[in-house]
Amino acid sequence: MSSYPEKLAQVLEDFSLITTRAERQAYLIELADQFSRVKVAPAVAQPPYDEAHRVPACESDAYVWAQENPDGTLTYAFDVLNPQGLSAMAVAVVLADSVNGAPLEQVASIPSDIVFDLFGKDISMGKGQGLMGIVNMVVYEAKKRLKQA
16 A cells, blocks of 8 residues: 555555444445535536546446646546435545545556445445446546656
8 A cells, every 4th residue: 555645545544444334334425425525616527528537337427537736746526427426426535535636656556446445345346346437537547647748
């Protein structure tokens, strides 16, 4: 985890201390309730969104945008069109809080399977694929900027 952005490593450590499924679910719902903080601003994008920002395989119709900061890092914004997409909203909050402004090299090295560290090993295959897709979109944007540099 040392190559992860510092804030993400801390979040993953916090999740490792959660011992019950009910506690994990409650914490993820609490995170999803904060989604409005990371939702894409109308100045960045408005529905209907460009399909290039749609997360493949996400049942919650999630979208990801990356905006460049003056220092070369990225700030990510998200939308989740399915109001029942609490898991997608929670992962968006975790990612925005932990990778916005982080070094691109660290963001580019995040494996998609961190989803299992957040949600547990027993999430459904469909949900897992969608959530990993959100992580992969964030990683892709960092890798794309690294290639351009």
